[in-house]
Amino acid sequence: MKIAINTTSAVAGGGITYIKNLLTYLSKIDTNHQYLILTTSTGKENFYFQHPNFTFISFRIPSQNSLLRILWEQCILPSFLKKEGVDILFSPGNICPFFTPIRNVVMIQNVEPFSDNLLIEKGLIQNVRLKLLKRLTIVSIKRAHRVIFPSMNARTLIEKIGTSVKHAEVIYHGINKEIFRPYSEDNILHQFKKKYGLEKFILYVSHIQRYKNFLELIKAFVLLKGKINNEIQLVFAGECFDREYHDEIKAFIAEHRYENRIIFLGNIPYEELPYLYSSCILFVYPSTCESFGMTLVEAMACGAPVLVSNKEPMSEICGNAAMYFDPANLNEIADVILRTLKNQELISALRKKTLERAKIFSWENTATNTLQIFESSAI
Numbered sequence: 428m429k430i431a432i433n434t435t436s437a438v439a440g441g442g443i444t445y446i447k448n449l450l451t452y453l454s455k456i457d458t459n460h461q462y463l464i465l466t467t468s469t470g471k472e473n474f475y476f477q478h479p480n481f482t483f484i485s486f487r488i489p490s491q492n493s494l495l496r497i498l499w500e501q502c503i504l505p506s507f508l509k510k511e512g513v514d515i516l517f518s519p520g521n522i523c524p525f526f527t528p529i530r531n532v533v534m535i536q537n538v539e540p541f542s543d544n545l546l547i548e549k550g551l552i553q554n555v556r557l558k559l560l561k562r563l564t565i566v567s568i569k570r571a572h573r574v575i576f577p578s579m580n581a582r583t584l585i586e587k588i589g590t591s592v593k594h595a596e597v598i599y600h601g602i603n604k605e606i607f608r609p610y611s612e613d614n615i616l617h618q619f620k621k622k623y624g625l626e627k628f629i630l631y632v633s634h635i636q637r638y639k640n641f642l643e644l645i646k647a648f649v650l651l652k653g654k655i656n657n658e659i660q661l662v663f664a665g666e667c668f669d670r671e672y673h674d675e676i677k678a679f680i681a682e683h684r685y686e687n688r689i690i691f692l693g694n695i696p697y698e699e700l701p702y703l704y705s706s707c708i709l710f711v712y713p714s715t716c717e718s719f720g721m722t723l724v725e726a727m728a729c730g731a732p733v734l735v736s737n738k739e740p741m742s743e744i745c746g747n748a749a750m751y752f753d754p755a756n757l758n759e760i761a762d763v764i765l766r767t768l769k770n771q772e773l774i775s776a777l778r779k780k781t782l783e784r785a786k787i788f789s790w791e792n793t794a795t796n797t798l799q800i801f802e803s804s805a806i
Contacts, residue, residue: 428459428460428461428514428515428801428802428805429460429461429462429463429511429512429513429514429515430460430461430462430463430513430514430515430516430517430801431462431463431464431465431508431511431513431515431516431517432446432449432450432462432463432464432465432516432517432519433465433500433504433516433517433518433519433520433523434446434464434465434466434470434474434519435465435466435467435470435486435496435499435500435520436493436496436519436520436521436522436536437470437473437519437520438469438470439634439666439668440633440634440665440666440721441536441600441719441721441722442519442520442536443473444600444697444721445519445536445600445721446470446473446474446519447473447474448600448601448603448790448793448794449519449790449793449794449797450462450464450474450476450481451476451790452601452790452791452793452794452795453794453797453798454476454478454480454481455791455794456791456794456795456798457480457794457798458480460480460801461480461482462480462481462482463482463484463511463513464481464482464483464484465484465486465504466483466484466485466486467485467486467487468485468487470485471483471485486499488503493556497522497563500518500522500523500524501524501525501526504524505524505526505527505529508524508527508529509527509528509529513529514529514530514805515529515530515531515532515801515804515805516529516530516531516532517532517533517534517797517801518531518532518533518534518567519533519534519536519575520534520536520537521533521534521535521536521537521560521563521564521567522560522563522564522567523567523570523571525566525567525570530572530804530805531567531570531571531572531573532571532572532573532574532575532800532801532804533567533568533571533573533574533575534574534575534576534577535564535568535574535575535576535577535581535582535585535718536577536718537560537564537718538580538581538584538585538716538717538718539557539560539638539716540557540558540560540561540564541561541564541584541585541587541588542584542638542715542716565585565588565590568585568590568591568592568595569590569591571594572594572804573594573595573596573800573803573804574592574594574595574596575595575596575597575598575797575800576592576595576596576597576598576718577597577598577599577600577718577719578597578599578717578718578719578739578740578743578744579597579740579743580718580739580740580743581597581718581719581740582595582597583739596796596800598793598796598797598800599719599787599788599792599793600719600721600724600788600790600793601788601789601790601791601792601793601794602724602725602728602785602788602789602790603790604728604785604789606698606700606701607700607701607704607725607728607729607785608701608728608729609705609729609730609782610701610702610705610729611705615702616702616705616706619699619702619703619706620706623690623692623695624690625660625662625690625706626658626660627656627658627659627660627708628659628660628661628662628690628706628707628708629648629659629660629661629662629707629708629709629710629711629764630662630663630664630703630704630706630707630709630710630711630726630731631644631661631662631663631664631710631711631712631713632663632664632665632700632703632704632710632722632725632726633663633665633712633714633722634665634666634667634668635663635665635666635667635668635669635672635673635676636668636669636672637669637672638714638715638716639713639714639715640713640714640715640736640754641663641672641676641713642672642675642676642679643713643754643755643757643760644661644711644713644760645661645676645679645680645685645689646679646757647757647758647760647761647764648661648685648688648689648761648764649683649685650757650758650761651761651764651765654765655764655765655768657688659688659708659768660688660689660690661688661689661690662689662690662692662703662707663689663690663691663692664692664693664694664695664700664703665693665694666693666694667693700725701725701729704725704726704728704729704730704731705729705730705731707726707731708732708768708774709731709732709733709734709764709767709768709774710726710731710732710733710734711733711734711735711760711764712726712733712734712735712736712741713735713736713752713754713760714736714738714741714754715736715738715754715755716738717738717740717741718740719740719744720740720741720744723735723741723744723745724744724785724788726781727745727748727781727782727784727785728781728782728785728788730778730779730781730782731778731781732767732773732774732777732778732781733745733748733749733750733777733781734749734750734751734752734763734764734767735749735750735751735752736751736752736753736754737751737752737753737754738754745781745784746784747780747784748777748780748781748783748784749777749780749781750763750767750773750777751763
């Protein structure tokens with residue numbers, strides 16, 4: 428069987444992490460099928476590896492913008508797949524081609540258009556984009572032979588609007604336990620913190636977007652002035668996807684003269700993330716909308732004490748291994764940070780619980796269950 432995987436929508440963050448690990452583990456467990464990986468020039472740099480069953484083809488058009496990519500997927504991709512003799516197409520970015528005899532498997536990676544937890548009003552262009560993505564996602568679910576959700580909450584959000592998902596399965600993302608583990612080697616962590624100018628710090632790893640709630644966490648941190656050690660920093664790692672929001676954040680920080688205590692690292696090398704998670708005194712995750720929450724699992728696998736938004740799917744992912752707060756309530760965010768910092772027994776208990784919780788997430792299981800979906804779709 429020939430399986431095509433359309434990775435052209437994976438441009439950053441969890442999308443890239445998912446594709447890289449899925450392909451790696453599929454190559455380890457499956458020697459019966461041929462895979463055609465459809466990507467961009469940038470994606471090929473991220474995903475490529477040599478394997479007799481895997482062929483990588485990069486396209487220029489899908490990398491231009493999301494609208495061009497959608498037109499390419501609907502108008503050009505079906506003919507290409509037919510010419511290549513593809514049996515199954517896997518689309519892990521919400522949208523699949525609507526008019527093709529090839530069997531579609533689609534994964535709902537982005538649930539933002541379906542969430543009730545977004546706390547701010549968006550601009551006209553963003554609202555149009557979300558409405559279009561919502562409509563195309565619904566049609567893709569109806570057209571697909573099988574649908575994959577990365578969490579039960581993602582599936583529930585779709586069911587709430589009356590869309591049938593009887594042909595769907597929930598398959599969690601995994602964690603690379605060889606990379607993401609606790610690091611306690613004093614010299615490694617010392618050199619890492621020296622490189623980035625870090626001391627004691629609270630951490631949030633995510634790309635900068637409004638629904639990720641950066642500004643609320645920053646405001647809560649400012650509320651803790653005089654209540655926690657003045658040497659404690661608030662550190663962010665991730666790329667900026669919303670320049671206007673980033674400017675608002677920077678203006679607030681400057682107004683309160685917190686430039687030295689609130690640090691933006693930007694993107695740091697993937698292999699250094701375990702050192703970042705292992706070094707933090709707390710990992711705080713105030714996002715209001717996620718399909719899974721990849722960095723949550725990475726942080727847990729490194730034994731970081733986790734404080735997290737009480738919006739789903741966070742409790743589905745973290746279980747009893749985290750402290751929860753209302754991401755819209757600044758005082759509550761500040762209070763849970765303060766109470767945790769003052770309780771070393773709680774911090775130790777959280778570290779043990781997060782390590783235990785992370786054990787349920789496995790890329791091998793993700794790949795095995797996804798392969799079963801591919802094979803059942805061909806029947």
